[in-house]
Amino acid sequence: MTIPGEKVYPRTNDTNTIYLKSVITNPNILVGDYTIYNDFVSDPRGFETNNVLYHYPINHDRLVIGKFCSIACGAKFIFTSANHTLQSLSTYPFPLFFEEWGLEQKDIACAWDNKGDIVLGNDVWIGYEATILSGVHIGDGAIIGARAVVTKDVPPYTIVGGVPAKEIRKRFDKATINKLLQTSWWDLPFDTIKQVRPFIQNGDVEELVNRLCSTHT
Numbered sequence: 001m002t003i004p005g006e007k008v009y010p011r012t013n014d015t016n017t018i019y020l021k022s023v024i025t026n027p028n029i030l031v032g033d034y035t036i037y038n039d040f041v042s043d044p045r046g047f048e049t050n051n052v053l054y055h056y057p058i059n060h061d062r063l064v065i066g067k068f069c070s071i072a073c074g075a076k077f078i079f080t081s082a083n084h085t086l087q088s089l090s091t092y093p094f095p096l097f098f099e100e101w102g103l104e105q106k107d108i109a110c111a112w113d114n115k116g117d118i119v120l121g122n123d124v125w126i127g128y129e130a131t132i133l134s135g136v137h138i139g140d141g142a143i144i145g146a147r148a149v150v151t152k153d154v155p156p157y158t159i160v161g162g163v164p165a166k167e168i169r170k171r172f173d174k175a176t177i178n179k180l181l182q183t184s185w186w187d188l189p190f191d192t193i194k195q196v197r198p199f200i201q202n203g204d205v206e207e208l209v210n211r212l213c214s215t216h217t
């Protein structure tokens with residue numbers, strides 16, 4: 001059995017793909033089990049530096065990523081310190097240059113509009129070089145198309161694409177989405193997921209639900 005928090009590389013001879021959780025050191029970045037990041041341009045272990053941008057502890061904003069997500073090469077998460085405040089008459093970040101302007105260093109965060117955490121649910125697939133902006137929440141099972149810029153929340157099991165990202169379609173009908181959300185299969189023990197994996201993989205939601213019901217009774 002794999003212990004994803006400890007193992008870095010899930011595949012033998014593939015150092016482009018990592019279990020993301022295993023390389024995270026920043027307490028404001030939380031990543032669930034089995035979530036993978038692939039990078040064939042830079043070392044994927046540099047995710048915190050190369051992909052999580054403008055993310056400073058002073059803002060207390062967090063990147064929260066669920067379990068079983070797939071994050072493609074070059075995806076970027078852009079945080080609060082990128083948002084020069086729009087509350088002022090100028091977007092020039094005076095508080096950042098506090099020495100020059102005789103301001104208090106403690107007020108430095110006034111330079112930015114804090115839009116909050118970026119939160120990804122479980123089983124989210126982020127496409128190549130997609131960009132997720134601060135404050136965005138992405139639901140379980142959603143797909144973010146390649147090179148999308150996501151500015152608004154994405155509901156569960158919804159595919160979005162483009163700049164700004166718009167809904168392309170739902171992945172499944174409403175009843176199937178509800179069943180999948182109810183199973184929350186990603187939270188089940190490893191051995192149970194292993195048993196029902198064929199039905200997840202083959203798109204057999206009825207059998208998935210049946211097997212899980214019989215496991216719990």
Ligand SMILES: CC(C)(COP(=O)(O)OP(=O)(O)OC[C@H]1O[C@@H](n2cnc3c(N)ncnc32)[C@H](O)[C@@H]1OP(=O)(O)O)[C@@H](O)C(=O)NCCC(=O)NCCS
Nearest residue numbers: 072126127128143144145146147148159160161162168169
């Ligand atoms: C979004 C995606 C998953 C395809 O979803 P789909 O529902 O099968 O989409 P389709 O190919 O049927 O296209 C449906 C519409 O979405 C548009 N579309 C597809 N991908 C898009 C994208 N990345 N950005 C913007 N629009 C996109 C298509 O042009 C089409 O538009 P139309 O209805 O106006 O003709 C896929 O295009 C994509 O971006 N995959 C990510 C691939 C990737 O980055 N992989 C990294 C390695 S893991």
